[in-house]
Amino acid sequence: MERNPFVINFGKVPSQYISRELIIDEIVQEMTDEDSQNTCFMLTGTRGSGKTVTMTAIEKKISMSEDWIVIRLNAERNMLESLVGKLYDSREFVTKFVDANLNLSKFGIGLNLKTKSPVADIESALEIMLKEVRKKKKKVLVTVDEVSNTAYMKEFASSFQILIREELPIFLLMAGLYENISNLKNAKNLTFLYRTPQYEMEPLNLTLIAAKYSKVFGIDREKAMDMALITKGYPFAYQALGKYIWEEKNHELTESVLIKFDEALSYYVYKKMWSELSEKDKWFMSFIVKKDVMPVSELLELTKQKKNEFSQYRERLRNKGLIDVSGRGIIKLTLPRFDVFVKNELRYFFPEDNYDKTR
Known part of the structure; x- marks a missing residue:
């Protein structure tokens, strides 16, 4: 039996994904430009609007170059320590440099150099490591999904400003809900985020959705457009409706499909939105x-x-x-x-x- 090409698992890139090429290309171009004016970028939108999938696509494009080190961080954990630890593990030249020059034993990273005093400040250690990255003509992209106004996130954003003033090769890409991004931007001493390019996950083009449905289900464009209109261009809805139509005999839009569609929207997205x-x-x-x-x-x-x-x-x-x-x-x-x-x-x-x- 042919595998269903539509998925409703958040964060997983489905085979029938409609890419936001304009946003992806613009951000990648800005990051890789020799005279880049921006080092921080934001993706915002509702749940199921494609933020994580878009971020993943950008990560993949950037990581195709040997000049880049891509590191994902969790806003609920100590982000500075996590970045230093993941940077240490990322490339052999970073690992060798740290083992030979920095005693990060306090943070459980690298060798315990008896000839070197333990580094007490994780931000200082990060600066030193990024200077080595710069010497090797490399750049670091840090991505943070599900951004929220946590103490770790605010601490990291404050440190990020310092690293940028030092002209160190680090870029930041964040994705989060509208209100969470807004709360972070309004945090004390983080007003620089107001100058950060923010990309909203607008609805997908209905013509593109209809074209996908027409091709996958082997139906005419008029019938496919009727299906596309139901989704209103909402990415999760596009996947959910496609999934249940695929499972239906003859790939028809039936009452049974709409019931499953409503249940999926309610369970995965709407109940959470409503509760907030x-x-x-x-x-x-x-x-x-x-x-x-x-x-x-x-x-x-x-x-x-x-x-x-x-x-x-x-x-x-x-x-x-x-x-x-x-x-x-x-x-x-x-x-x-x-x-x-x-x-x-x-x-x-x-x-x-x-x-x-x-x-």
Whole structure:
């Protein structure tokens, strides 16, 4: 039996992946340019928007060159110590240099050189190692997925600024949810992040999705476009719908497929998003989902709220990736069948009430 080409595992690059070539090429070009003006880059978007897969594609392109050392770090661990340890393990010339010149025994790294005093400061050790990397005409790319405003992340970002001022060959690529990136940027002494290029994971091109569906399922473009429209260009939805249509007899879009599709969206993405909303966020969303596109004036009339009262929630919901407010005076739902999810959630919590009475 032919293997399903669509996957819904987060972070895994599927065979029917639609690459964000423009973003990938722009970042890689900037990093590899002799006169690069930027050393730090951010990828932001909602869960399932393709941040991790895009980051992985950039890592692979960069690592194809022998001039680069690519290191992944976890924002929940001591990032400076992890970077020094992984840098030590990354290339033979770094390992030999450390073993001959640095006593990093305090951090459990390398040989215990009795002729050298143990290095007390991990940041100093990193600077020395990066100077050696520079001598060898190499560069280091550090990638951090699921960035959040942790103490380790703030410490690392502060140290990164110092390393850049020293003109050391280190680049940083981060990926995270809108709100987590925003919280990090607003942290004390990290205002440099406001000058960092930020790439939002916009919806995938529906024509490309339709072309993929048409080719994989052997169907005409019109039917494929009908499928693509259901996904709204949301990468996780593109994979999920493709997966369940592939499993269906004759690769048809059936009611059974839509049920599985809704369940996948709910289980893997929407329930987590919903749990992170405040009660007032949820209250506003319960009105917004009444229409795929709603004028702000209509929402204010329905909720009996003033424009300034809604403004902060408008911004919060936009940053959560739930609504598109780019159109003047218009609110659009960004996620596929999120209205179905919200209405089901409200019915679950208010089973005996009419939906409108939950207002």
